[in-house]
Amino acid sequence: MPAFRQVGEKQLPNPVLCMAWSPKRDLIALANTTGEVLLHRLASFHRVWSLPPSEYTGKKITALAWRPDGKILAFSLGDTKQVVLCGVEKAEILHMFPVQSPVTCMNWMEVMEESSVLSSFYTSEDESKLFLPKLPTLPKSYSTTSKIFSEEKSDEILNLLGEVRLNILVLGRDGGNVELYAYGMYKIATLDGVSGTCRSLSLSSDLKSLAVITEVKSADSNADICYIQLDTGLLSDCLPELTRMARKFTHISTLMQYLHLSLTCMCEAWEDILLQMDHRLTKFVQEKNTSTQVQDEFLELLLWGQSSPELQALLMNQLTVKGLKKLGQSIESSYSSIQKLVISHLQSGSEALLYHLSEVRGMSLWKQKFEPLGLDSGAIDGAITAVGSFSLKANELLQVIDKSMKNFKAFFRWLYVAMLRMCDEHVPPELNKMTQKDIAFVADFLSEHFSENEELFNRKGKYFNVERVGQYLKDEDEDLVSPPNTKGNQWLRFLQESTHLKESPLLFPSYPQKSLHFVKRMMENVIEHCLQKPAERSQKTLHDFLSFHLCGTIKKNKMHCVVFCMPDISPCKLYVLQKGTDPNRHIPNRFMSVDLSLYYDADDDDGAAARAHSTYRCLDARFYDDQMLTVILQGLEEHNGERTLAQLSLASILSCDTEFVLEPSMRLDQQCSTIPCQTLVLGNQWREMENMKAEFVAVNGIRKVACVLSANFRHVRVFEMDVEDEDDEGVDSLNVSAQDGLETTITSQGPVEESEGEAKAQEGDALQKTEEQLESEEAL
DSSP states (O other), rough: OSSSSSEEEOOOSSSSSEEOOOOSSSEEEEEEEEEEEEEEESSGGGGEEEEEEEEEETTTTTEEEEEESSSSSEEEETTTTEEEEETTTTTEOOOOOOEOEEEEEEEEOOOOOOOHHHHHHHHHHGGHHHSSSSOOOTTOOOOOOOSSOOOOOOOHHHHOOSSSSEEEEEEETTTTTTEEETTTTEEEEEOOOOSSSSEEEEETTSSSSSEEEEEOOOTTTTTEEEEEEEEEEEHHTHHHHHHHHHHHHHHHHHHHHHHHHEEEHHHHHHOGGGGGGHHHHHHHHHHHOOOOHHHHHHHHHHHHSSHHHHHHHHHIIIIIIEEEEEEEHHHHHHHHHHHIIIIIIIIHHHHHHHHHHHHHHHHOHHHHHHGGTTOOHHHHHHHHHHHHHHHHHHHHHHHHHHHHHHHHHHHHHHHHHHHHHTOOOOOHHHHEHOOOHHHHHHHHHHHHHHHHHHHHHHHHHHOOOOSSGGGGGOOOOSSOOOOOTTTTHHHHHHHHTTTTTTTOSSSSSOOOTHHHHHHHHHHHHHHHHHHHHHHHHHHHTOOOEEEEOOOOEEOOOEEEEEEEETTTEEEEHHHHEEEOOOTTSSSOEEEEEEOEEEEEEEEEEEEEEEEEEEEEEEEEEEOSSSEEEEEEEEEEEEEBOOEEEEEEEEHHHTTTOOOOOOOOSSHHHHHHHHSOOOEOOHHHHHHHHOOOOEEEEEEEEEEEEEEEEEEOHHHHEETTOOOOOOTTTOOOOOOOOOOOHHHHHHHHOOOOOOOOHHHHHHHHHHHHHHHHHHHHHHHH
16 A cells, blocks of 8 residues: 555646745645746645746746745745745735845745743734824726736735744855845845855754855865854844844835835826827927917917917817817826825825834834844934935925816816817806906916926927926936925025024925935935844854755754765765754754665565565655655666655654764765664655656645655656555556555555455545545645
8 A cells, every 4th residue: 555645746838946835735836947936736736826927027936935824935036136025815926125146045934932022022013003094005996017016916015024923034145145034025134154055044943043055166166065054143132122123124114115006006197198288388389480488379368369370270280179178187187196195105104114113213222132133223313314305205296286286277277268269169158257366377377387498498408397296206316397496485494594403303304306206216225224234233243153064955943954965975875964053052963874775575586585675865855844854765776766755754763872973174975984874764654656757855744745846847746645545546546556565565454354345335435535635625
């Protein structure tokens, strides 16, 4: 009876590069060579969704990692040097951040340490909801121009924080650089002193140490594999403070993303049709033959009802009555939408940002607790000032919108009536009434907007800028074409005359010559500088306390456990190292090897009992849980080249009392002959991979599943690891036939006597049970 029940098998069209099981659900993420991310369900390997590559993200995926709650999937891209956080429910990209060099490996872990301080913080973390209103959802009618964000994702962005308990995304980069991101967003530590390229890494759940495996290439192109264990005691000692700081800075990063999307929606609400008036007036100035200014042309039409042939041609042939009406409706609709977004989104987001930055500033003043983590009150003050300037610029935009709406409404109403009279059409009575006050208002509008713009056009050759809102939404470094008029502003005059308030840090600078986009970019740069301070401080405190040469993969827990092979020296052996995570506590290290040779009873050609021997080499190994190791073995004999999926007990491997004393100054291959060795014990935890050249495996001990990938990277099989197949061929179409040699020796089964009817009944029950179980798992 083969161990492990096969529940899915599929041939994929593109080679698979990375596999990762969800820690909470029966889902597996795959990344293929085209840059596509796929999510499959355990039951029948059904595909849930796919995320195609794009020019904004990249196509060369190098690593995958799940957030511990299974709601966010992280993947790295080598061609664009970015890390992407993707939502699992809707396959949406929620957050992206750049890295200096391509990421080669990543690990997302959850801190399991508990303390009374942390428990009180977990319960009081939502205090901000008592003081801040809930941020409104972004409008569904807008689609973002960046093409990597969907139109209904503002709620998902705000849920990026996940659970309050601290989780850390660890990135290993090309060049040996290691970075730690709290909640997958905020960089809390960086380390540049590791040599080589990171191949595997693991941060212990108690934050005591970080284990890294790197590949170092020598001058003769030979690669040495090194194991390095780094002391991260600062993070462990300051865990309550680190959690508070990381939570706040992650709030800030999320709000920055929210403000970015809000501004993107504002840019899309501003339509290109609003530039029609500017373009037509510019063309009119370029083509008119008279020396009369545009302002005088419109004033003559306003006061005497007469216009030049050029102006009449502009109004009747290019602008038209219908076009003017449409332009007025577009301006009113666009301005109203932008005004609502500024009030409900930009101002609310800025207030929340100021609240969280003020709390972080309070933390920085508690120097005994937070100074070791690198909180800089000066940098935080700069960030608060930048957010205040952004709020002032948003309020300035509101004033410009309010004034423009009033001006355009009066101007278009008058111009519409004038154009109707030119056409000798009927003018509605409600539009025909124009008071002296209305005439003065239109005259002031013409004097303010047209004279300044015509002077600017003659001096710089620039077009008219009667429309004043669009210049605030342009992502340019140039000054505003038409900045607001501050003449007669009593507050500004008072500030200029006051020597004490002029340079006061309590007043936010307003930058009247700059656009809203420019001030937003400046705010982002200042906040980014503020967020980098703790990572720079931690870089100086992390150091390594153990280093030697080996190769393999790491398991995280209270003990760092590494499994590796040395194929050039001992191809038939598997090595396991177990070392404590706390460098300040002496815990005996365990170093063992496993002889991958198996002796079993078999029958010779004459039917007589004989002793057989098989030798294997390990192709891949993964930690199933704290007690089991899942491996892919390949027979080395000519008659036994099949691949086998097996599970080995770590307790039996590490049960030897013989202690191996590691000499860090020597290479491990020079000491391998003295490492204690255990014999291979498979029991009934193995299964031959028939008709498949199995090469790689991904496992999840919590969900008790495994996915095997073939050597051509296209053929996958999925297994439930704690369930055995039915001992009857044809019962389940997914089952693979059992082995006959090893199974008869390793697995002990008693004889079963039952009638033919009872056998058929049990077959039916087994089929029904299998279908019900698969349906329940798919529903989950």
